[in-house]
Amino acid sequence: MKKRIRIGVDVGGTFTDFVLVDEERDQIFTGKQLTTPSDPSAAILDGVARLLSDAGLSPTAVDNIVHGTTLITNTIIERTGAKVGLVSTLGHRDTLEMAKEIRYDLYDLFIESPPSLVPRFLRESVAERISPDGEILLEFDEGGFKNSLRKLVQEENIEALAICLMHSYRNPVHEQLAKKIVSKLYKDLPVTLSSDVAPEIREFERTSTACANAYVQPLMQSYLKRLDKRLKALGHDGTLYIMLSGGGITTVRDAEAYPIRLIESGPAAGAMAASYYSTLTDTKNLISYDMGGTTAKMCLIDNNRPDRKYDFEAGRVRRFAKGSGLPLKVSVVDMIEIGAGGGSLASVDQMGLLKVGPRSAGSQPGPVCYGLGGKDPAVTDADLYLGYLNPDYFLGGQMTLNLEKVEKSIEETLAKPLGLTVLEAAVGIHNVVNENMAAATRMHLAEKGRDPRKYDMIAFGGAGPVHACHMARLLKLDNVIVPLGAGVTSALGFLVAAPAVDYVRSYVARLEQINWEYLNQLFCDMEDEARSLLTEAGADNEDITFERKADMRHVGQGFEISVPVPDGELSGSHVDELRLNFFDSYRNLFERTVTDIAIETMSWRLAATAPIPNITLNFKGQKGSVDSKLKGQRSVFFSETGFAPCDVYNRYAFFEGDTVEGPAIIEERESTTVMPPGTRAKVDESLNLRIELNA
C-alpha cells in the first residue's frame, strides 16, 4: 500500500486546528492557529507551513489535504452572505417567509421569527405549474420570467439566484429551462436550482435549502478558489478535499456547486473520529460525547458508524430552540447539540431554582476563573472549585485560573440567593449540567428506539473527559473511553473519512402502486452521479459501495421512517420485502406494528461510499519523556468522599497495560480526566484510557 502524508484542517470560530498523519514514519503531528475570519486561507497557509516544518516535510510530500469549515454556519448566523433573488411558482411567492406557520415557543408572546434570507422585494414568481405526478398543468412563462430576472439583476443587483418551483423534485423541466435562460442572459450569475440541491418533496424546506445554498455560494466559491491557488503556490501539488456534513469527503468542484452541504463539516469530523475509535477499540455501539466551551454534542455510533439524518436547522434565532432556525434538506450526521459547555453560565430562575446554560460566557470574557472580567459562574468555575481542574495547568499551563474570584462569584450569584453553601452550589452546577446532558442523550436514544445499556461512551473535547464518568453513570453505562489528545480528537476525523456522497429523489406512491421502471431509473441516475463524483474524488470504481433506503410511512401519518431497500433491479416482487423491512424498522422505533393500513413511500435515497482509509494512531512522536506518573495530590470533591486528597497523574506517562483506580485525576494538555471513586482505568495499546465505571 502506498504510504501517504495527509493533513486535516478544521477552521473553527476561534481556532483553526491541524492534524498531520505521516504514515511513512507512523507519526501524528498536531497544530493550532488563530482563525483569520476575513480570509481564513491565511491561517490555513501559515498553519500548514508550520506543521510541515515541525514534521520536517516539504509541501510536495503531502498527498492530500482534507478541509472542513464553520464559515457557512457563521455566514448564515451573521447574515453576511450574498444578496439573493428568489423565483417561485406564481401564487407561492411567500413560501419562504410563511415557513411552517408555527410558534417555536408556546408561551412567549414576543418571539422573533428567523429573518428570511431573501426579503420579499427580492422574491419574484413566474406563471407555470407542475402536478404532483410531474404533469405540466401550466406552461412556463418565459417572457414573464425574463422580466422578473431583469428586475432582480439590473434594478436590484442580486449576486446569486435561487429558483424553486412547485413539484420540481418530480419534474425539474421548468427549473432547468429557467436556468438555461439565466445562463444565456447573465452567464456570471450563480444559480441554484432546488431540484439540484434538494430534490425532495415539501416546498418550504426545499426553497429554504436552495436560498441558503445561493446565499453562501459566491463567498465559498471565491474562498475555495483562493485556497486552492495559495496551496499550489506553497508547492502543494496533491488534492484538496472538502468534508461534507454527512461525514464523507468530496471534491472542491462539488463543494463549490453545493456549499450548503458543508454546513456541519466540523461536527461531522468529531463523529467520524468517534467511529474510527469504535473500530479501533472494537466497541460496536458508542455514545460519542464531545463537550467544548459552549456546547455538548452527543452522537450515536452503531456498528462503527454514525447515523445520518437528512434535515438540519441552521442559524437558530433562539439558541437550541427547535423551530427557530432555517430548515435545510442536507445530509448530516445525526447528533444533538445542547447548550452545555465549560462556559455555560449558572443562574437562579424565577422559581428560585438553579439553572445552567444555555447562556454561555464564550471566550470573551469567559468563565470567572479566567480573570478576564467574567462575573457569573460557569461550569468551568465549578469544575475548578471542586478540584477537577488544576489552576496552574490549564491548557498545559498557558493560563492560570483564579479560584478566589470563583468562590466569591458563586457565593454572591448562587449560594446566597439559594440559601446554600458555596460547595453545595458548585456541586449543584456540576450536577445540573450533567443531568441536562444525560437528559438530552436519553431523549435522543428514546427517539431512535435505542437502549442506553448497549452503549459505551467515548469522551473528548476540552470538558468531555471532566464530566464523562458522572454523566455516563447517570445513563447507567458501564464503560468510558478517553482517547489520548482528547482536545484534537475531532480534527482526526478529517483523516479517517472516506469519499462519500448521498443522493435523494422524492417519489410519492403507495407500495402497491409503484411504477418500478420509473423507480429503477431514479436509482440508476443516482448511481451514475455518485460514481462520477467519487471516482473524481480518488475512489476506485469497483471499491464504491451503495446503500439504498426509502422514507416510508403509513398512509395518513406525517412522519416517515428510514427503511432499507434491496439492491439491484426492483420490481413488483419486492413489495413484500419492502413491507417487511418497513415493519421491522417501525417495530425497532416504536415497539409495535400496525398491519392493516396501506404503506406509502415519499423519498428514495442512495448513499455511496468508498473504503475508509486505514491509518494507525501513533502519538509516540507527541509525548516526550516523562519520568513519573504521579504528579502529586490535591483536594478534590466527590459525593462519596466529600473534599479529600486525591492522586493527580500525568497522562503522558501512561503506557499499554497501566492501570489506575479512582478516585483519580489524570491531566493532559488540553483536557483532564476525572475518575470518581469506584472506577478503574486501564490503558490500551492505542493509549486510550478504558474506564470501568463499576469496578
Next chain:
Amino acid sequence: MVDLGAKGAGERFDPITLEIFWSRLISIADESAAALLRTSFSTIVRESNDFGTVLMDANGDSLSENTGGIPSFAGILPITLKHFLAKFPRETWKPGDCVITNDPWLATGHLPDITMVMPVFWNGQLVGFSGSIAHSPDIGGSLWSADCRELFEEGLCIPPLKFLKEGELNKDVEEMIVCNVRLPEQVLGDLNAQVTANQVCGRRLIEFFEDSELDDLSLLSKSLLTRAETAMRNAIEEVPDGIYHSSLDADGFDEDETHIECAVTVEGSNIEIDYKGTSKQINRGLNTVMNYTHAYSAYPIKCALDPLTPRNEGSYRPINVVAPEGSILNPTRPAPCNARQLTGHMLAGVIYAALAQAVPSKVIADSGSAPSMRAIFSGLNPKGNRFTQILFASGGMGARPTKDGISTIAFPTNAGAGSIEAFESVAPLIVWQKEFRADSGGAGTYRGGLGQVCEIESRALEPLQLSLLSDRWRHPATGILGGLEGAKSHISFSDGTVPHQKSRTVIEPGIRLKMIYAGGGGYGDPTQRERGRVCEDVKNGYVTAAAARSLYGEGG
C-alpha cells in the same frame, strides 16, 4: 413579593435537587409526547399539535406536561382524572389498566378528543398517573363540523370505561368504537399510540424512582406545585388591582351572533375572569364546556404574566374562571360543541383587551388567526384511494407592544401549516395560491400580522365533501390602545357563489375555492409608527402605497 419558599414550609428538597427532578419529570412528559406524535395517524395531532401528555401524582394533580402540546390540555387532564377516580376509586386501579373517555363535559370539550389515563405503580403502591389526549382521526357522526344541533349528532360519546384491564384489551369497548367510526384502523392505531405514550411515561417514571430513591411523589409534588403557584402569584401581584371590563362579538351561527362579556378582577395574587353577560348557549356546535373555557382563559394569562416558568397544576391555582351556566361558555348537556374552538380561541383577545387597561406592555392585540379557519376536504382521489385532508393555514397574529404581529401565525392555538406539495400528493387538489394578503394587518404603531389568501381547485372526478369552519366575516380582530382592526375573512367559490361560513357542502370538479384569512389587530396609534417601518412595508408589499397614505399619512 411572595416568599419563594426555598426553605419554606418544611420543604424537603434543595433548589438543585428540585431543578434536577423537575427537569426529569418534564422530559418524561416530552418523551411520552414524542412517542405519541411520531406514530399518530391524525393530521390534526401532527399539524396543529392537538394533543398533550401529562404526568400526574397519586392525587391526580399534574406535575409536568409536554413542552409543545396544546395549552388547554394540561390543565384539563387532572380534572378528567378526578372524574375517573370518582367512578373507579383509587384502590381499584391495577397495573396495566387504562381508562378512556371523550365525554366533552368530563374532558376537553368535544368528542374527537380522546383522553386515556394509566396508573403507575412503584413497590406495589399507586404513585402516579400517565395521561394523554389526542384528536382522533374520526369519531363517527358529523365529521368535523359546526352545524349539528345536538351532541348526539356529533359522534360517538365514550363514558369513562376501561380500555385495558390489567394490560388486556377490553374487546367490547374496542368493538363498540370500531363499529362507530369511518377509519377504524387509523382510530385504533391512534388509541394504541396513546397507550404507548402512557406506557413510555410510566416506564420512565419508574426509572426515575429507581434513580431518585424516592418512595412516592407526594412531597416532591407539593414542592413543585408550590413553586409554580408562587411564580404565578408573584406575576399576578405585579398587575395593579382592579376590575377590568371588555367585550367581543363574533359571527356565531346565522342570526345567533355570539357576544362575550368579560370582567377580569385582579386582587393581590389572585385573578378572576368572569364571563357574566355572555350569550346563552346555542343549538349549534359553538358551545365551549367549562373545562375548555377555563383552559383557554388560563393560557393567555400564563403567556402574558408568567411565560417563562414550567407549568403544572400550581400555575393555574391563582386563576379562577366563572361563566354563567347555560351560556355559550358553560353550556349544559347535550349542547352541541364540536367546533368549540371557534368560540374558545376568542377568549385570549377579550381577556387581553381587559388587561390592556392594567398592563398594556404585556398583552397583544386581538389575532385574526383566532379562531382558526379550516376547510376539510374528503372523498376519493383518481387512484380510488379515500382521503380526508385539512387545509391548515392561519391568519395574522395581533400586534405586540414592541413588535409587529407575526404574519400567518395562529394564536392562541399553535396550529402550523403542512406542505402544499404533500397536500397535493394525497388529495386531488391544486393550491394555485397561498400568499400574504396585503393591507390585512391592522394599522398601528405596531402593525397586526398579515392574513393570507388561498385558492384551491378540485381536480377530482366527482364532487368532494367540504366542511368549512370559519368566523370573523363580520367581526374583525380589534386593535388596542389606538391600533386599528385587521381585515375580515371571507370564503367564496370561483363561480361567484358564497358558501355558508360554518357548513358542510360540496366542491365541484374544476371549481376553485378562495379562502381569505383575517389579519391581526394593530397596537397603538398608526401615526406614531416609525416612518422607516412604513417604507419597508410598502417596499415589501405588506402594505400598499395607497393604504400607507391613508392610514399612516405616508407618501410610500
